[in-house]
Amino acid sequence: MTVPDRSPHADPAADPQWFRSAVVYQIYPRSFADSDGDGVGDLRGIIGKLDYLERLGVDVVWLSPVYRSPQDDNGYDISDYRDIDPLFGSLADLDELIEGLHARGMKLVMDLVVNHTSDEHPWFEESRASKDSPRRDWYWWRPPRPGHEPGTPGAEPNNWGSFFSGSAWQFDEASGEYYLHLFSRKQPDLNWENTEVRHAVYTMMNWWLDRGVDGFRMDVINFISKDPALADTPIHEGELHSHDRRGYACGPRIHEFLHEMHRAVFAHRDPGLLTVGEMPSVTVEDAVLFTDPDRHELDMVFQFEHVNLDHGGGSKWRPGRMRLTDLKASFGRWQKGLEERGWNSLSWGNHDQPRIVSRWGDDGEYRELSAKMLAGVLHLHRGTPYVYQGEELGMTNMAFAGIDAHRDIEVLNHYREATGGLGLDPVQVLESIAPLNRDNARTPVQWDAGPNAGFTTGTPWIVVNPNAAEINAADQVDREDSVFAFYRELIRLRHELPVIADGDFTMLLPEDEAVYAFTRRLDATELLVLGNFSGEPQPVDLGDPGWGRAEVLLGNYPDSPGLDLGPWEFACRIRTV
CATH class of the missing domain: 2.60.40.1180 (Golgi alpha-mannosidase II)
Known part of the structure; x- marks a missing residue:
């Protein structure tokens, strides 16, 4: 059959829905490519691999955070939204990266992390300085629970738990109040009820777009609207704190905030920009509202219903078995729900998910076959596919030697809480961590069979998977039957066959x-x-x-x-x- 001739990179001016036939590639910078031998990936390392990305055929590169940061959560704790952390390079390096991508017909999407900042951001430092600070209300501050001694267990303003273990509230002795942090204690949540906060964020976003960035992947963006009552939520069995998200997921003003953002940042700009909302706990019905073009909020959502199917009892630390009928029911519901209005992303993995070939494929005898099968099934759904770095090579999970080999704050905090506060057996805790922990996706990209898989000439910040001798880009880019070649063909077909997009x-x-x-x-x-x-x-x-x-x-x-x-x-x- 003759395949219609369609440009690999759609013209946004001619088609505002260009992203339907596009494919996005996520780069986790510290693990992608290291140019200076310090063991951490950087912007110049990415620049050196642009020809590789062009050969793969992707349309958009999503770059995980490279802003200035204390690196408590590997850059998702930002201390300066308008500068690059020296660990990754400079603004000049980013400008060169943008230019190099644009020259090859690709776009750059930055990670927008505005549910929270670092506690070392000047906004929070000023907010923390005094109860009378003009920026006190830029964050969520609350007094201790009545009848409890400040700073003691149970005195927290509510029972919410942090995603990184423990309470979501940190006591500040200087002011005698608590601040909210849904993630690390060094990641205080911004108060989007404050108009000045919102306008400061919009100003920053416009600054990046003026610099040439092509859009944003918005980190946990559906958490920015909290229920102002900050009421207690149900606690499930075996938890010390509540992880029920009803107090902050898709809160009462979320659509208002996103529509306001669109009006302030995107409404009068190039239709080629891309807005992607990462939205844990979002429903199909929510997603239709968020992505209906007539509502002017977002282009697409990033949802996780399908990758939670092997969470036993709702927890990733109690891994279970994924039933294929459940996966089909989930995907089928999303395909049906968005068939008339709205748009979805398609993904197996990212920097927060384990390697899919180890998770739901066969990372042994049938690694290449199962990697290709998983890719083919995903990419031929309706939605915009996302490829996480190394996925196009069939990279696998890592067998970490012990807790000391891990680097992820989520893993380290959970291990400490599970073996300490809950008194669980350390061996069993490590076994429960192994399948689904985030470090599985953060081992360096395997470029060749040489030392450190060609990732760095120094000591890598996290261990390299020893199977790099068998699984690496150098072996695959010129091999016609490789996983890389299969991904390349999938991407070409999406570009050229309208039936896949529409x-x-x-x-x-x-x-x-x-x-x-x-x-x-x-x-x-x-x-x-x-x-x-x-x-x-x-x-x-x-x-x-x-x-x-x-x-x-x-x-x-x-x-x-x-x-x-x-x-x-x-x-x-x-x-x-």
């Missing part, structure tokens, strides 16, 4: 626990997508023998004579109807 979606075999199957259709073009989520051969009966004779558009086996699938097989067939 076609309707129909889930097939919803009760099958091994085979993922669906169709996409636009006008006379129809695709059939099949993926075997098991290491055993699987029969496939769709009740439509015509599909068995349809052309194979893409597959991870050299030939697919029928619809039945081999272990971890993927096949996409195309026909005219």
Whole structure:
């Protein structure tokens, strides 16, 4: 079949919905490429890999934070929104990166982290200085709970827990009050009820767009509107603090704030900008409102319903088994819910999720097959795909030697709380941490089989996966049957086949626990997508023998004579109807 000729990089002026046929690549800078031998990735390291990204074919690069930061949470604790941390380089380096991406037809999306700042940001330092500070109300300050001794357990203003263990409130002895931090105690939450806070954020965003940045991925942006009552929320069994998000996820003014942001920052700018809202706990119904173009809020949401399916009892530290029928139900609900209005992102991983081939694939004998199958099934849904660095190589989880090998604050705090406050066995805690911890995604990108996988000439800030000798970019970029080549072909097909971006979606075999199957259709073009989520051969009966004779558009086996699938097989067939 002849594939329509479509530009790899859509023209935003001609199509404001250009991002439907785009693919985004996430870079976690400290683990991508190190140019100066200090063991930490940097902007010049990224600049040196632009040809690699161009060859892969992605349209947008999302850059995790490179702003000035004490690095308590690896840059998600920002102390200066308008400068680059020397760890990563300089503003001049960022300007060169933007220029290099634009010259290759790619865009740069920065990480916008404005639910919270660092406690070393001048705004918070001024807020903390005095109860009478003009910026006191820029953050959430509250007195101790009545009847409790300040600074003692139970005196916190409410029972909310931090995502990084412990209470979400930190006592400030100087003023006798607590400040809210949904994440690290060094990440105090901004008070978006304050008009000055919002305008300061919008001014900063405009400053970056004026500099040439092409948009923002907005970190936990649906947390910026809290219920001003800050009431207690339910505590689940086995928790010391509440992790029920009803007090701050999609709060009462969230749509007002995002519409105001659009009006103040994006309304009169180039339609080629991209706005992506990371939104834990968001529902399909919420997402329709956030991304309906007529509401002028966001282009798309980043949601996590599907990657929470293997959280036993709702906790990533009690890992369970993902049932394929649950995955199909989740994806199917999102595909159906956004088919008329709105838009979704498509992702298996990011800097907060483990490697998908280890999680839901087979990172042993069938690593390459399962990596390709997972990619094919994801990318051919309706939505904008995101590729997390190293995913296009089939990188795997890391077997860390012990707690001392970990670097993530979430892991370290959980281990301390679990073995201390909860009295759990350290060996069992380490076992529960292993499958889903964030450090799995943060080991350095494996560029070649040399020392430190070609990531650095120094000592890497976190251990390199020893399987770099077998899994690396140098081995894959010129190999026609590699995982890299498969991703490249998926990206090309999205650029060139309108049915992938705009076609309707129909889930097939919803009760099958091994085979993922669906169709996409636009006008006379129809695709059939099949993926075997098991290491055993699987029969496939769709009740439509015509599909068995349809052309194979893409597959991870050299030939697919029928619809039945081999272990971890993927096949996409195309026909005219």
